[in-house]
Structures are given as structure tokens and as C-alpha cells.
Amino acid sequence: MTSFSGKVQEEANQPVGSNRSTAMEKVSFVRNVSQVFFNRAGYFQSRYKTFGKDVYGSNRWVVLCLGLLNVVLLIAAVSLGINCAKVKESSINVTHSSATQPTSEYLHDNHSDVIEAGEKLKKTLETAIKNHTLLKEQIEQKKSINDENQRQVETLRTEKTNLQANISALEGTCGKCLPGWNILNSSCYFFSYLESSAVKKNWADSRADCVRRGADLVVIDTPEEQKYVSDSIQNMKTSNRLWENGFWIGITDVHSEGTWTWINNVTGLNPRYWMDGEPNNHGQKEDCGVIVYSSISPWKTMYDGPCHNPIYWVCKMESR
Numbered sequence: 181m182t183s184f185s186g187k188v189q190e191e192a193n194q195p196v197g198s199n200r201s202t203a204m205e206k207v208s209f210v211r212n213v214s215q216v217f218f219n220r221a222g223y224f225q226s227r228y229k230t231f232g233k234d235v236y237g238s239n240r241w242v243v244l245c246l247g248l249l250n251v252v253l254l255i256a257a258v259s260l261g262i263n264c265a266k267v268k269e270s271s272i273n274v275t276h277s278s279a280t281q282p283t284s285e286y287l288h289d290n291h292s293d294v295i296e297a298g299e300k301l302k303k304t305l306e307t308a309i310k311n312h313t314l315l316k317e318q319i320e321q322k323k324s325i326n327d328e329n330q331r332q333v334e335t336l337r338t339e340k341t342n343l344q345a346n347i348s349a350l351e352g353t354c355g356k357c358l359p360g361w362n363i364l365n366s367s368c369y370f371f372s373y374l375e376s377s378a379v380k381k382n383w384a385d386s387r388a389d390c391v392r393r394g395a396d397l398v399v400i401d402t403p404e405e406q407k408y409v410s411d412s413i414q415n416m417k418t419s420n421r422l423w424e425n426g427f428w429i430g431i432t433d434v435h436s437e438g439t440w441t442w443i444n445n446v447t448g449l450n451p452r453y454w455m456d457g458e459p460n461n462h463g464q465k466e467d468c469g470v471i472v473y474s475s476i477s478p479w480k481t482m483y484d485g486p487c488h489n490p491i492y493w494v495c496k497m498e499s500r
């Protein structure tokens with residue numbers, strides 16, 4: 181069997197006078213080819229039969245072009261496949277990196293933020309504890325200062341009461357008595373409790389204090405004076421026991437037991453001024469007179485007590 185390229189070569193080598201026979205061989209070749217590749221397409225067979233010579237030349241270039249086109253398309257398809265594979269792999273890598281790296285960085289950043297926030301909270305807590313401790317100390321200090329201030333207030337309140345009493349006494353005596361002394365008629369009276377409720381003396385020292393002030397222990401001359409002195413000391417007490425709230429007065433039997441004599445050498449005391457059962461010279465040692473307040477009777481307010489006992493005292497002097 182002669183090949184297609186061989187037939188073309190033979191045609192090129194034919195002289196001009198033999199064109200008819202050569203054309204017939206070409207038609208025959210095309211028919212054979214048509215029978216081989218298109219034997220079931222009657223349409224193409226009739227076309228080849230009608231336009232045998234022109235169709236042969238055109239189809240050859242068409243086949244070549246189609247072959248080249250197929251090769252080009254194949255190369256393009258392969259290239260596209262390779263590029264698609266690369267693009268896909270790149271996309272996967274990009275997707276993977278974009279999905280994993282930011283997440284890792286995000287978690288790392290979040291972890292750092294949490295640690296930083298924890299440190300800040302720890303410092304804040306420490307600061308709050310320090311402030312709490314400092315505030316507690318300040319409260320304790322203020323409480324201590326407040327207690328001290330309260331004590332000072334109480335002291336000042338007592339002094340104020342005494343000063344007011346002195347002012348009242350001055351106003352009441354119109355300058356006839358010394359500050360802190362009270363007046364009854366033409367006499368001035370000093371109650372040691374008003375000057376200091378903490379100071380108590382025995383009978384001798386009490387009298388010495390009165391003398392130092394230009395006076396002496398009180399000598400009660402009248403029932404009015406008895407009632408005045410007794411009533412004046414009603415609230416001058418530091419104990420619930422009557423005997424501990426007494427005031428020394430200027431009468432004693434130290435020179436003659438049972439003979440009560442005033443310090444002005446006047447002998448005798450109205451028996452009704454003694455409390456019931458007094459004077460009793462208890463223990464053979466009670467030689468000095470004491471006056472107290474009695475809610476029962478202002479006339480039964482005196483008793484004899486041990487002269488060495490420390491109690492309050494009442495001084496008396498003539499007014500100016």
C-alpha cells in the first residue's frame with residue numbers, strides 16, 4: 181500500500197502531460213481514505229465525490245490545523261492543570277497559614293493580656309489591702325484620740341460646773357465672799373467638795389486649811405444655819421454610803437470625852453442635831469464632829485467619827 185506522503189511526492193514528480201492520470205489517482209486515494217474513516221457517513225462520501233480534487237487539498241490542511249490545534253489545546257490543558265494544581269496548593273497553604281498562624285498569635289496575645297490583667301489585679305488587691313490596713317490604723321488612732329478627747333471633755337465639763345458654781349457664788353455674794361464661797365446672811369461658807377471632790381483630809385488638816393483661808397471650821401449657831409449646811413451638801417457625794425460623804429465641822433470632845441465643845445470655845449450642841457444613836461464614841465476613838473445630808477430630817481445630821489479619817493470639810497468666815 182502506498183502512503184499519503186508517497187503519493188504527494190509522486191504527484192510532484194509527474195510531468196505536465198500526465199495531469200489527468202494523476203488527478204484520478206488522487207480521487208481514488210481520497211475515496212479510499214473516505215471509505216476507511218467515513219464509510220458510514222454518506223454525506224461526506226457524496227461531497228468527496230462531487231468536489232473530489234478541491235476537498236482533498238482543503239482537508240489536508242484542516243486535519244493538520246486540527247492536529248496542531250489539538251496539540252496546542254492539550255498543552256494548554258496540561259498547563260492549566262499544572263497551574264490549577266499550584267494555585268490550589270498555594271490556596272491551601274494560604275488558607276492553612278491564615279487559619280493557623282493568626283489563631284496561634286491571637287491565643288498568644290490573649291494569654292499575655294490575661295497575665296497582664298492578673299498582675300494588675302494583684303497589684304490593685306495589694307494596694308487595697310495596704311489602704312485597708314492604713315485605714316484601720318487611722319481608725320484606731322482616731323478612736324484613741326476620741327477617747328482621750330472624751331476624757332478631756334468630761335474634765336472640762338466638771339471644771340465648767342465648778343466655775344459656774346463659783347460665778348453663781350460671786351454673783352450671789354455680790355463680792356461679799358471669796359470666789360468659791362457661798363453666803364448665808366452675814367457668813368461665808370467654803371465646801372471643800374466644790375473645789376475638789378478628790379481631796380479629803382483628817383479633822384486637824386481640814387481645820388488648818390480653813391485657817392490658811394482666813395477662816396475656821398464651821399460653827400453652827402442657829403437652826404437655819406444647821407439646815408443650810410446640811411442641805412447644801414445634798415449632792416456633794418462620791419459614795420452611796422452615807423458615812424463616807426460626811427464633812428468635818430468645828431466641834432470635838434477630844435479634850436474631855438463626852439463634853440462637845442465648839443472651836444470658838446462655846447460648849448454644848450443641841451441634842452436634836454445628833455443622828456439617832458450618836459454620839460457613841462465607837463471604839464473609844466470618835467472625838468470629832470461630822471455633818472451629812474439626811475433626806476429624813478435636816479435636824480438629825482451629825483455624828484462623831486475618828487478624827488484621823490479623811491473626809492471633806494466646811495469652813496466659815498464672816499462676810500466682807
Ligand SMILES: [Ca+2]
Nearest residue numbers: 433461466467
Ligand atoms: Ca469621843
Ligand SMILES: [Ca+2]
Nearest residue numbers: 460461466484
Ligand atoms: Ca459615832
